[in-house]
Amino acid sequence: MRISQLDSHRVALWGWGREGRAAYHAIRQRLPALPLTLFCNAEEAAETVALQDALLKAETRVDGTTLSAFDVVVKSPGISPYRHEALEAAAKGTRFIGGTALWFGEHGDAAGYAPGTFCVTGTKGKSTTTSLLAHLLRAGGFRTALAGNIGLPLLEVLEPQPAPDYWAIELSSYQTRDVAISGVHPDVAVVLNVFPEHLDWHGGEARYIEDKLALVTGARPRVAALNAADPHLARLVLPDSEVRWFNREDGWHLRGDDLYRAERFVLDTTTVPLPGRHNRSNLCAVLTAIEAVGIEAAPLAMSAQSFRPLPNRLQTVGERDGIVYVNDSISTTPHASLAALDCFRSHRVAILLGGHDRGLDWEDFAARMREQPPAVIVTMGANGARIHALLEPLVQVGGFQLAAANGLVEAMAQARRLLEGRGVILLSPGAPSFGQYKDYVARGRHFAEIAGFDPDTISSIPGLGIA
Template identity: 30%
Template sequence: MNTDAKIAILGYGIEGKSTEKYLQSHGFVNISILDGKDIFDDLKKYEYIFRTPGISPLHPAFVQAKKDGVVITSHIEYFYKHCPAKIVAVTGTKGKGTTSSLIQKIIEQSDRKCFLGGNIGLPPLNFLDEVTADDIVVLETSSFQSFQLDAAPYVGVALMVTSEHLDYHADIQEYVDAKADLFIGQKSSDHLVYNSDFERTKEIAKKSLAKKYTFSLDDEHEGFLCIDGEKIIKISEICLLGKHNWNNVLAAVHVAHILGVSVADMKQAVSEFSGLPLRLEVVAEKNGILYVNDSFSTTPETTLAALESFAEKDAVVFLGGSDKKSDYSDLVEYIQNHKNVVPFCFGETGKILFSLIGEKAYYHEFLSESFEAAQKINTPGSVCLLSPASASLDQFDNYKVRGEYFTKLCT
């Protein structure tokens, strides 16, 4: 790409601004920013278009632009093609941020420089100029970013893949295919670590030519998490709440093993890692009641995992938000069959869940009203859990704002 090439950056969010800054700092002088209602007008006049992840590469305007000879690329694809270091890419419906952050912590424990970016932390072009061949880069990667990506990581990680983002993707198969695009370009000298507990993840793994490593909740033996039968860390030493997080730990230590990190460094890093904010985060304990903020949980599967983490306790759970066309049947069945779980529903999907769950559920329009009502039945020794099983956009700007609001209610 010549510095005088005609370039359009389509979308001017965090990635778009980072792309512009990087290209300008490297002498590119013919950059147009397309942001607003007319962004798809006359795309054929550009040689390269950097697509925002928020717009599908299957958009008719992109399809036509390709026919007109325009190269459609993206922030993350450009990074791949210019990064001198080995890249570890993590994808999945949930667990990406926790696993990516833990991988970074383990690698840094081994006194090796590790950059974290993608869908978490910084846009990777922000730090590309600092990366050397001896470093490791970990990229948390969403389906929006991997969709038709013309690049592949040295080490790929495929976590649990279930139904998600059906407000963006045409159907579940397109979502799965978008995840698989991250690994299709892998070579036999690359590596793929994947969760064999999920059929769709196994389907994705089949599309990679990399050397493959599986992990599963079956990799627990005598109170330890194991790799190939070798005991790596005592489960009692893991700070992360929830059995589902064992899979995130297993994925991270598999990656560390591939990269030559010692077991001692793995143990040290895992035992010190308490997770990310708003992922089963204990935010208060009052009058014997544990208040847990899991606002990041935007799917029924992750809410089910959260409830299973507190299976031995009485639990009030707050459910609801904006609709992503999710299948709630397994979550509803669990709640109906567990007397210790009392659901307080709110918002758009709260109405749906209230109807599906039936007589044991409560419904209020707003989270604050649900929270106030729940305090009347909370008892010492119980858990008060926000794990909404839904996106937040009906009442909040994003899951972080929702989580911060819940924390204020608790404290």
């Protein structure tokens, strides 16, 4: 759907975060006379007064009846379309879309594709992969936009001048179906992996996987770059897209730490500043995607050595009094916490676990703690007690120390005490930050601050925007 198609319809916005504000400004720029209703909280409603927009009405009551009064509701990504009030309104004919759908609607060519678009998704690694993709394209001399879920809403860069050669777009599972309903196909779609996550938003594991894979099953990209090592992806059949596999021996893959293109050795990835082998394997995804648009990828692989890692992703904040502090605040699943531990297997580690409880299964994590535990585990947050109860019977078997804390300050104090002045304190909570923090960035900043470091120095995402 193009923004112009909203004209003459009853249109509402739902959510007034950065994505919601970006949608408002994009719509108002194109349709200055279109009446709009904003569903938001009372504080946000008061903020809208400063806009001095007589055609914008703020509404704080949200239910199936108020939503169904509109033909189209442009909702923010964090608002689930599976909420009962959204389902009730949808049953009455209200159409729910997001800013991602509007952006793609504006960028389709005559054949229905968005030229030069790389869409990247996956349960873990998508931000680093998208950023690395932009980095390598820029190293090749291409003007490239880095945007999307990584921190710059697409509608904030609706019509940049001059236009970039390529778009490196990160998409969360909240946004992938938006591309599918936009009516415009991505040029290249990259899917890294699929693990259960955001089950509260999606309403279950099956729907999460379905929504995540909609980027390739529903959006029908020209090329789908898929991870052959992921069981969910390996069995996909995509008749409407060319499929290119990575992490397979006939394409880009790792042999140990060495990067290969089929039988050709290209690079020792231990020289690449990507923490963890799982992150370095995503270099294979990036190079596969670059080849998909006809660029020779091998010469660009060396430029990965100058990549600057992203904040909150296995980020070494610093060392103080014998303790190294590592910020992996973006970790929101048990699988992500396990991957983080793998990066520090040779170190004495205290891991901080827990946060918002989405009901994810921690059994696989617990099973690993029988044989490969860190020195210390400290649980915290809303699901901390549940994780603690699961791990407590394994303390004697695994030989690790287990402690509980009410919050991050206490958790770090416990970790310092139990490490006895030597080791790594790893914030890799395996759970979202909701309830205690605005987002994972705020949690990572608090971690740095408690450790005695300047949070401003660790927060910026390098390369965001167009360059």
